[in-house]
Structures are given as C-alpha cells and as structure tokens.
Amino acid sequence: MNYSLLTVEILATLLGVGVLLADLWLPASARKLLGYVAATGVAILLTYALGSGAPADGTAFGGMFVVDAMSNYFKGFFLLATLVVLLMSIESSETLVGYAEYCALTIFAAVGMLFAASANDFILMFVALELITVTFYILVSFSRGRLGSLEAGVKYLILGALASGFMVFGIAFIFGAANTTNFYEIAAKQAELAKSPIFLVGLLLTVVGLGFKIAAFPFQMWAPDVYQGAPSTTTAFLATGSKAAGFALLLRVAFGAVPDITAHWSRLLLGLGIVTILYGSLCAIPQRSVKRLMGYSSIANAGYLLLGVAAASLSGGTAVLSYLGGYIFTVLAGFAVINVVVNRTESDDVSAFAALGQRSPLLATGLTVAMVSLAGIPPLAGFFGKFLLLKAVAAHIGTDKMFLLALLVACVGVVLSIYYYFGVVRAMFWPRNATDLTPIAVGGATRLAVVLCVVGVFYLGICPNALVKTAKQAFAGLNVPATAAEVHTAAK
Amino acid sequence: MSAMIQAGLQHYLIVSVLLFSLGLFGVLARRNLIVIYMGLELMLNAANLALVAFSHFNANLNGQVMVFFIITVAAAEVAVGLALIVALYRKRSTAHVEDLTSLKY
Amino acid sequence: MSLTSLLLTPFVGALLVLLVPGNYRVIIRLIALLTTAVTAIGAICVFAAFHPGVADFQFEQHTAWIPAAGLSYHVGVDGLNIGLVLMASLVAFAATCVSWDIERQPKLFYILLLLMTGGAIGAFVSLDLFFLYFFNELALVPTFLMMGLWGRGEQKNYATFQITLYLTLGALVALTGLIALYGLSGANTLDIVVLKAWLAEKPLSHQVQALIFPLLLFGFGTLVGLWPFHSWAAPGYAAAPTATAMMHSGVLKKVGLYALIRVTLPLLPDGLAHWTPVIAWLCLGNIIYCGWLAMRQRDLALLLGNSSLAHMGFCFLGLASVSVIGVTGVVLIMVAHGLLAALSFGLLGHLVKVTGTSDMDKLGGLLRPLPFIGAALVAALMAGCGLPGFANFPGEITVMFGVWKTLPGFVVVAAWGGLLIGGVYMLRAIRTVLHGPVKAEFARVEDAGCWRKLPFLVLLGALIYFGVNPGSLVERIKPAVAEVVKAATAKSPATEAAHTPTATAMNTAH
C-alpha cells in the first residue's frame, strides 16, 4: 500500500502527539511557546502540502482513501484554518487551562478533517467525522470554568451523537442495499440503487448526519448555542474547518457516489437551502451577541452553499468550492478579531465592540472586512463566491422556476445580512455610547492572523482566477457527469 | 427446526429499527442527560445490529468491520461525553436538560 | 492617459493616503486633492482626445481576468460613457475640495472618498458587466461608513441603513438579471461587446427577455431612485456628508441608468419594448410625484434630493422613447445632472457648515452675507428648473423632442412637471433661503473664501460650458446612441422567429 499518500495526515498526527508530549517537559511559563511551535508546524505542513508534498492522485486502504484534486483542495484549506486558529489561540493561551491539550486537540481535529477530505468510503467517512466531532466535544467545552462552554459542549455532544446515530443507521442501510460502502462502487450501480427505498432512506439518514455538520435547516439548532458558548477559537474552527469538512463529504457523497440521485433531489436541496438562508438571516437580525450572530450567519451561509450543491452542475460545485475558500478566510478574519475583543472585554455583546475603530484600527479593519465580505460586497472574497453561486443557480431558471425563487431569496438574504453585519460595523465606527476608548494592544500572532486573512480575502476577491481554476479542476475530478442543464448550455 | 420460524433479514431489521426507535424515544422523552446518552448508545447498537445482519445476509464481512469501528468510536464518545456530563454536574449539580438553557434565542 | 491608469489613479491615491500617518492632515489632504486633480485632468484629456462621430469603443483595453468564469477586464469609452467619466472625475475633484474642512479622522475619510471615486470611474469605463457591478458596489461600503461617521441629522442612522439596504437590494436584483443574462444567453461571458455580437446572432426569446428586463429595470432603477423605489434618496442625501452626497447623487446614481442603457437597449430589445409603457408611467411618478414631494419639503436637503429624483424621471422618459434623440437627451441629462447635483449639494454643504441647519424655515436672506454661495445657489436652483444656459436644459429639451413623437401625452405632463412644479419649488427655495431680510444670527456668516470657490466654479463652469455648447457632448454621444438604438429597434429575423412560435404556443396553451 502506498503510505506516501498519507504523508500529510501522518505528519499532522505526529505533530499533535509531539505537542502533547512536549507539554510534559515544558515549564508552565513556556506554554505559550507551544502555540507558536504548533502553528509553525502546521505552517510547514501547509507549505509542504501545497508544494512538493502534494501526492499524486491515487487510492489507499483498498479504495477507502483517495487522493485527488478535491482532497488536495480541501486539505490546503483545512491546514490553513488550523494554522490561523492556532495563531488566534495564542492570544487566549492564558485563559485556556491546559493550553497544550488545546493545541494538540486542534491538530487532531485537523487530522480528522484531512481524512474527511480523502474519505472515499462510508466507513472512513464515519470515522473521520467522529474524529472531528469527538475532539470538538472537548474543544467546545474547553473553558471548563464557564458554564456556557460546558453547556455548549453538552448540547453539541447530545446532538452530535444523535446525528451520528442517524448516520450510522443510514450507513447500515446503504451497506445492506449496495453491499458495499465504497463510493466508486456505489456510483457504478447507482442506477439500480436509485430504485431501492432502503438505499434511499439510508442515504438520506447519512445526509442528515452531514446536514448536522454543516448546520443546515432543520439540523441547525445546535449552531447558535454552541457558537456562542464555545471558546472563540473553537467557534472559528467549527465555523470553518468542521463546516468545510461537512461540505467536502457532502460533495463527495452527492457527486462522487450518487450524482444522479443528487440531481433528482436537487429541488429538495434547493428547498433546504432556501429555508436555511431565510432562517439564518432572519434570526440573526435581532442578535446582540456577535458570536451568536456568527452562528446564525453560519447557518445562512450553509444555505447559500446548499444552493450551489442543488444546482448539481460543474459550475455549482465550482461555486461551492470557491465560496468555501473565501468563506474560510473571511470567517477566520472575523473570529481572530472577535477572539481578542471577547478576551479583553469578557463579553461578546455588540456593545463590547463599540468604538473599536478608535481602540484598534487594525482589529476594526479586520472585522469590517470580514463583515463586508460575508455580506458579499466587492472587492472581497465573499462577493465572488456569491456571484459564482448565483450564476450556477441562474443557469437553471429557464427550466425550473424554483431556482428563480432561490435566486430572489438569496438576494433577500444578502440584504438581510447587510442589515446585521453592518450593524456590527456601525457599532465599531459610530457607537451609540462608547465609554471605553482605551486602545487595545494586539499580540503579534493575532496581528499575523488578521493580516493574513484580510490579505487573503482581498486577494480572493480581486484575483480569484487561481482559486476558481483549482476549484473547477477539483470538482471536475469527481467525474460528475454533465447535467442536463450543462448539456443544454453546451449545445447552444 | 421446521416449526421454528426461520429468522430472515427483515426480522433482524425490524428488531434493529425497534431498537433504534427505542433509543430515539429515550433521547426525545427523557430529561436526564445520562439516560439520553444511553438512548443514543442504543441507536448506535441498532445500527450495529443492522450491519451485522446485512453483513451476514450479503455475505460481506465489511459490515462487521464497520461494527468494530462503531464500537470503538462509541467508546471514545462515551468517555468524552460522560466526562463532560460529570464536569457539568460538578458545576451545576444537575444533569437535567431543562436546567441547561443559558444559551438560547 | 489610458483608461486603466485613469481608473487606477484614485486607488493609488487611496493607498498613498493609507501609508501616511493619520496626524499629517495637510499631506493627506494634498495627496487626495492632487489625486483627484490628476484624475480630472486625465479625464479631460481623454474627453478631448475622444474622436466624435465614431460609434466604436475608444481607448479600449482588454485583459483576461478570470478566464475560469469567463470574466475579463475590458475597459473602453464610447459616446455613452465618455461624458460620464468626465463628469465623475470633475465631481470627485470638487468633492475632495469641499471636504477640506473634515476634522475627524481625515485619513479614513479621504481613503473612502478616493475608493468611491475609483469605483464610480471604474463602473463607467468597464465594458464587462461583472466589473461594472463590481466597481459600483465598491462604493457601497464607503457610502455607508461616510454617512455613519461624518453624516448629520437625527435620522442619520435610519437613513444610512435605508440607503445601504435599498442600494444593495437594487444592485442584487440587477445582478440577478445580469447573471440570468449570462446564464441564459449561453455566451458564458458578461463582456458587453461579446454579448452583443452573440445575441445579435442568437437573440433571447421574447419571454426570456421580458423576464430578465424587469430584473434589470427595477434593480438598476432602484439605484437611480425610480418611483416607487425612491424613498432612500432624499433622506439619504440629507444625512450624508457633503462629499458623499455630491458623489452619490451626482455620480453613483448615474451608474444604474448608464447600465440600463448599456445593457437593455442592445441586448434586450424585446424586453424593453415590452416594458416601455411601464417605464413611461413610472417616470411620471418621478417627475410629478417627486416634484410634489419637493414642493412640500421644508428642508433644503430633502428638497434637493427629491428634485434630483424628478430629474431622473426625464431620463427614464427618454429611455422609454427608444429613439436616438431621446436617448441622446438621456445621456446629456446624466452628465448635466451629475454636475448639477454635485454643485447643489456642495453649496448646501457650505450653507449647513456656516449656519448649522438646512431647515428652510430657519434660514433667510442669505444672499446678503453669502454673495458668492448665494449666487451660485441661485444658478444651481435655476439650472435645476431647466433654465437654458445650463447643461440640463439641452438634455431635457432633447428628451422632450425625442419622446414627443411616440408619447406626446407623457411629454405634456413631464413638461408641466419640469417647467412648473420644478419652478415652484426651486423658486420657493430661493425665496425662503436667499431672499428676504437676513436673520440676525446669520448676518455675519462667512462666504466661500478665495480658493474655496474653486470646486463650485469648476462645476458651474462645466454646467455652463455644456449648456452653451451641448454640441461638444452631442457629437460624441450621438454615434454610440444611434448604434444602440438601432440594435434596440431593429427586429432581426431571428428575434421574430424566436418569439413567434412562443406566442403561438402560448395562444394554443390558452
């Protein structure tokens, strides 16, 4: 077996273990150093994975583990998210008891994501997801001293386990109906499987599990509570890595295993997307807690991404991948700022951000860029992602009016989102009553994280060509058969 | 032997679904976190049962392999979960879900 | 000066300002002023070097940008946008001049202003509709922040959010239309030149055009304040700081109209024909209804805001005529109104600065202490009610000539609105604000000092120049307009074929 395909995963695991072990010998005062070490390690891994280390396409573990353009695409972003989260966490190394464990767990979760990106079998998918989920149970409740963190942990635990239960049950059905759990093999016989209700139910239950990860309606309930309660760095990771992993698997299942059924269910996905957008956007309007707001925003964004999945086309998949790329940078930029502010003010209320524009122009810029990008306004990454998504959806409006509805709902969602995102911006620049105007000093790591993300957001907004091209290749690598709409387009 | 009903796939599946439903009911109806967690384990085991049954009737050992994975994962989950619930109990002296509503709306 | 360097100048300026520490105020101001001055001079050079009588794009530059999505960076000017580019850069220069007094966070202010400028110019020169949208939206956040940070009035917050949400919604609906055009045409590009050639070969069916057109009309229309989507404009401009109001009412508002002409005339002729009556009726909403609103305003800022909406009505009227004369008039009005709106809001800014209010009931007799500002305001308000000698007049009269043959009744009503209703509120404003005995508290307010007159003189000069010599614009506008109108009115056989069967099918379905 070709273990070289797993180099990144293996190295990442070793890094995690190393960090954990190093903690045993390091004095308590040097804990902070571990964050830097971990971050540096991840950074090296990232350059390795993007550069020379990117393995050639291939499969391992009997087809369970696949390396292709898509897995490489996601792995880059997972490592990037891990890097930024680790950088952010250095800011809170004092408040997180057992900081070394925190770093190690973050890396372990990242390993789960890396495996998820390569999973080509329901078994590996399950294991990778559980690796992510179980580590997140701990990461979410890491601030054991805070009731909110514990409560969020328990809620995530119960609902996560529930989702796992459904998913496992679904996998059992799939296995029963298809007699295999490998995506390629399922894809080969999807025509007959599509007639099997057992298979369809099993597939749906599996998708439910993924829906939980991406916080799509109606499996979104955990998101606001957990986002709010968890430590900010965890929330950031949850919103980026965990969500992206969910989408990586969703795309693989939907287009790698059962593309025809996905096309058949596109209206279901579309409907879920529409409802998710509306739910997330509407609920976010009255929010005062910025982290909770980000929870609802995350729901709404899941809705947008679902529209891209529902388009069930090359452009749709490309859009989802590009969107996720920009989204990761954007959200990380936002949370890097939120993390600092929450740490300093011990509040995540909007009023805690009052006059941030004067207290720390860098943080204010970072959060503004994040909010504006989330709202989908050029020249930031969020805009381009939304543009591609809407474009993918619009390709269908000639054939199905529901896509037109989705398009309009997406517009409404964006307008609603401007309302709440810009509310945060307003609080930073012209607060109703700002009492505290003392400058906020920002540590080097956070500074680096914010700058990195902001530059990324701008770069992907202005020069998204490389990203889009990679995304297109990645998605095309799933061997998605051209859908009716694309055949139609090509014929014109 | 002939008097005995030959246990077919659907019998296993029915049991499995019943088990799953019981577990789900436990999750939905019970207030105590520990009990809810037991319900969740029941759901996982229902899946295990179904997998084993399918594995047997499909003559494919992969299902059994999957079961091992599930058991392992469930163990890990239980370890983390119970630790969490204990930590919560220490903090709040309660393991009832309705007491856990500081994060809402 | 190439269009790209013209377009990049404001952004480079913004970058330079960003690099200067915030407490070097004078340097920041000078950089901003110099940047816009260079932009303005560059635009004048481009305008002068532009060959009249040629319908093709000039100063074209083309680079593949995002080939993966079929998007390209393509800039160029023709008759439709050459005047707008000039107008935008002049207004930007004037807006920078009048912002000299910004005391709070001048660095941020000038960065935002320069971004707005770059966005506006970019939107006008972009021939790829994606970039048109892109650059237009670029100005949204600066607008929001400027209104919030430096805005005035009690309604500031509400107005800021209203304008932001409205403009986003409009822009998004328009984007939806553009994307639909992109997707349904099958051309897989938003480059206007390519799309035009493509659609000339394979026009969209009548039904599809009638579906896309309203998205563009109401989307872009909202950006212009098409009735009944006008509510954001007046309170927004009243709450905005002077420079923002100048840039927005003068320049950015025109982007929507420009895009409407640029896109719908050549690409969606059937859709336009289908919706022409609606446009004609809605434009009366602007001309008459918003005129009446202006009559009732007691706040000069709201009055100007509503009057600017009324002027936009003439543009829609001209568009509805789908004639060379009418559309030429529309472009003329767009240029003229840009200058005029900027001038009016700039003068209003000075009034508010020295008197602290724009409430007309509190003002009075200001012509005595403010001879220059007062006289310029009289000129601006008179230009606003269509007085010859200012650029608005040739525009409005050309529109009326252009529309008369197809929609005479609408012209009658529009003329009533423009000549009478416009006259009533403008003169009322002059009467209450400038005429009458001067109030004691304003007897000593300061007139614009020596070089502070510059921005107003620039705008006034341009208004008068184009008012006296509209030919310099018309000759440049005409060929391009003739081209798009030809595309909009000529029914290609393909179009006939495409929509006749549909119509038959619909009939049988019924």
Place this chain on the structure above:
Amino acid sequence: MEHANTTVTAAAPAFSSRPEDLAWFILLLPLIAAAGIAFFVRKSNVLSAVFSIGAVLAAFFLSVGLFITFGIGGEATVTTPFSWIHVGDLNVNLGVTVDRLSVLMLLVVTGVSALVQIYSIGYMHGDRSFSRFFSSLSLFTFSMLGIVLADNFVMMFVFWELVGLSSYLLIGFWYEKPSAGDAAKKAFLTNRIGDFGFLIGILMVWAATGSVSFAGIAHKLGADPAALGSMASIAGLLVFCGAMGKSAQFPLHVWLPDAMEGPTPVSALIHAATMVAAGVYMLCRTFFLYQVPAAWPGPLSFLGSISALDIIAVIGGFTALLAALIAIQQNDIKRILAYSTLSQLGYMVMAVGCGGPDAAMYHLTTHAGFKALLFLGAGSVIHACHHEQDIWKMGGLWSKLPVTFRTFAIGTAALAGLPILTSGFYSKDAILDAAITGGHPVLFGLGVLVAAMTTFYMLRLVIVAFFGAPRTEAAGHAHESPNSMIWPLIVLAVPSVAVAWLPLGDFLSAHFNPHFHPHEGGGIFGPFNHAPLAATFGTGALLFGAAAAFHLYWNAPKDPLPGQLGLIGRAMKNRFYFDEIYDGVLVPLHDMLARLADWFDRWIVSGLIIRGVHGSTELVGRALRLVQTGNLQTYTFMFAAGVAVVVMIALKLK
C-alpha cells in the same frame, strides 16, 4: 430652405465681412459687459456703469447701422454658423435673422436700454448693489436681443427663458424686501405657465414640419398649408401661450402689476418697453403659423372655421378692456402705468389677431418709446417725492418738476393718441384700421372704447399728480431730478413725437406683405385719408376721455369715482380679484396635490411599506429565534422531526 423674402446662409464661415454679421456683435456685446461686470469690476460702480452703457451704446450704433442698411432695401438674411444640437431629425442651429422686423426691434431694444441705463446712473445712485444692477440689465439686454435675432424656435425659447431669468433677477433686485421676492417669483412662475404651452407648441410644430427654424417651417407651410394637420390651430394657440405669459395677456396678466416691485428703470425697460413686447414680437415673427387654415381635432371640431387668430384677437381685446378698467381705479402711479401697459399689449395682440402684425409692430415700437418715457418720468416723480407712489399724495408737481412734467405730458399725449402730433395716434390708428379691415367690428368698437378709457385714466393721473395743490409734505418739497435722469426723458420725448412723421408703418407692412404698396396721400394726415373711420373714432374717443377726466378730476380732493361706481369700482380697484382667485384656487390646488403626495409618501410609502417591511422582518426574526429555546429536548425533537420531514419529502420526489 428658400423662403419668400429670406435668404438662408447655412453654415457659412463665421463672421465673414457681411453687414448682417454685425448682429452677432450686437448680441454678444451686452453679454460680455454682463460677464465682465460680474467677474472683474464688481467692486467699482463707475466701471460697471461704463461697461454696461458702453456695450449697449455700441450695440445701439451698430443697430442704427443695420437699420439704415436694411431700411434702404437690404435683403433679409438668416445666418446660422453654429450647430447647437444636431441629432436625428432634431437640428438646432444658433443663427440670427436679420430683416426689417428684427432690425427695427434691435433699435428699440438697444435704444431704450441705453437710455434707461443712463437714467439708472442717477436713479440707482448710492445703491449698494449698483454694479449688480448694471450686470443684470446687460444680461437682460443680451437675452432680449437673443429673442429678437433668433432664427428658430428653440433658440427663441432659450432666450425667452433667459429673459424670464433676467426679469426675475431685476424684479427681485431688492430681494431683502419680501414683496420684491414674492413678485419676482410670481412673475417667473406665471411666465412659466405660458412657456409650458409654448414648448408644447414648438414640439407640435416640429413634429409636423420636421424643423424648428422659422424659415424652414415657413417654407414647409408655404408648400403645404395643411402640414400641421388637425392640430394647426391648437399648435398656434400653444405657441401663443408663450406670448400670453411674456406679454401678460389674460389670464396670465397677474404678474405684470406686481413686477413694479422692481426699480423703476427696470419697469420702464422690461415691463413697459421691451420684454413684455416680446410676446407680440414673437407672434409677428411666427405669423406664418397663423396664416394656415383653421383646423381643429375631433373633440374641438365644433369651433369650425374660427381660427387661432380670432381667439388671439378676442383675448387681446379682452385684456385691453380689462386692464383699462382696472387702471381707472388704481392710485399707485406705477400700477396705473402697468395696467396701461397691459391694456396696450392687449391692443397689440388684438391687432395681430385681426391680421395686422404690421400694425402691432408699429404700435409696439411707438409704445416702447412713450411708455419708457412715462415710466422714467414716473420714476423721476417717485424719486423727487422720496419714494412716494400714491398719486393722491402728490399734486402740484408741474411747477416743481418742469422737465419731468413736460416730458410726461408728451408721453401721455402719445399714449392717448393725440392726432397728428404724436406717434401713438398713428400706430393706434393702424390697429383700429386693422380691426376694421380684418372684419372685426366688435373689436373695433372695443378698441375705441379702450382708447377713450386710456385717455381718461392717463389724464386722471396727470391731473391728480401734477396739478392742484400738493397733498403731502413730500410733494411740497419735491425737487427736479439730476441731469442723468432728465436727459433720457428729453431724448425719449423726441421719438414720441418724431416717429409720427416717419413711414414706419409702411416699412413694416412691406415686411409682411412683399406686394405692399404705400398708400397714396400719405404724410401726416394720411390716416384721415385712407382710414377715416378709425382716425375719426380714435380722435373722438380721445376727446371724450379727456373731457370726462377733466370733469371729474380737475381740483378733486379725492377720487369721486368709487362712490359713483359702487361695487364695480371696488372690483376695479381690486383688479377684479384675479390674484385672489389664483391664490385661492390654483395655488391651493397644486399645494393640495403636493400635500397628498407628501402624505402618501410619508405614511404609505415610507411609513406603511418601508417601515412595515422593516418592522415585520424584524418581528419575524424575533419570533423565529424563539424556536431556539435553548432546551436540548426541543432541539432533539426538532432534529427528529426534521429527519422525518426530509425523508418524506425526498421519497415523495420520486
């Protein structure tokens, strides 16, 4: 582009050495002066006056040159060297028409303007906006010359509006006086109503003939008189609307009396001699529009063969009568003259309507002279009496202001139409003659009646103001005005008499009728020879009016008429309540619509719809987030329910 008596030189190289190119200089000189004063010499009163008067005098002498050239058989030309807007079939050039009509008008405008400006040096002495005054006057002169020279409708409309602007600026010259501001506004807006019709008329004519140039339209109508189709009469009337505004014809006459709020020289120049005559001039210039057969669209077909000219004549006659009636009961010296101006304008419009544009132009020319004289004289009186304008507070001024009195008397005689001696007699006679030859006996009678009334109210003014004993201190201590004010009076008195002996009527008739031959037996007794009816009745009316005035007012301490006329007198004094009707009906109507729109916008659009959408969205958000109870039980339940729903929907999609 060939017209009966017009040569068109299109796109000729600008300013070749032809004499008609002088017209451009005449046009632009005042503009240069206005701009020069505004931008460069604002601080210096002397230089301002020099600039302004110098420019207008130069223009005047150039006009004299042109007049002589064309008076002696020069050929009418149109020069259109600049294209203003040329797009599609809309082709607007900047051009000048130089023919008998325009050169005569040039002379009037520049002449009166020059005199008024000289007069203003004295009258406006010490005013702190002295230079602004001269700048505005120059701007006005420029705009007025533009109307005179315009060779097409659009250009005429442009200058039409500019004249409106300069009149606005000058009426509101003392803008700190609220009444001045209001009057300026009213004048501008009333004119705008007329302009509205004018513009629509232009559009109609353009649509039908494809041209906006006078020569082009005339050519087209000459070839095909029915080119305007069923809208011929309507188009004519719409164009006449413009004249109704500028020349203050009923029902748009209300602005003119209020316009007297401006400085008196302004009243003399703009609201007596030139601007108000623009309407009449325009009707004469576009007379070809009215020579087409009457045609009405369907709903108005009952009007049959009644032509636009007939309606114009009636409106003119009615205005003349109405204004004369009002003038009889006014006490403000300037208002009397204002209503007199109205009345005389009505006269001119009536003349055009009766098919006598030459008579109208003739009267316009003579009227410009003597009415300017009367206004300047009134200004001198007002100046002398310390800005007292009520004639009943004057008296006995003839000895204190000898020159003013004499010139004023000459003006009065000319206005009343004193036979043989004054120019007014000849032009008025031409109008009465036109009414007869045009077949309008009723209008002829009306004209005679108005003539009598004119004599009556003018003599009332002269008798009350200049004779008897001084009724106030101010009148008692009045002094003659300075020389700069006296001299223009004397100069203006000359044409009031001298024009009488010039063959001006024939000069004009030749313009409108190329086959015109001067009457045999012309000379100063001409009217009695070839229009005996008109001349006799005119003289009779004069005598009757004079007798009545002397009877009633000689040595009268107060006005005896109100007592005798009762209710009608009150109505006359209150100007037949037109202002009240407008203020009470038209203005509130528009205001009400505006109020309605505002209410709708405030409560329905901004309130109900926008705030409603905003509020309900927020409400939905608030309600929806209640789903997020925070209770795990709810969450698990919803999760399970969600699974069920999704599975059901998915399987239904089969």
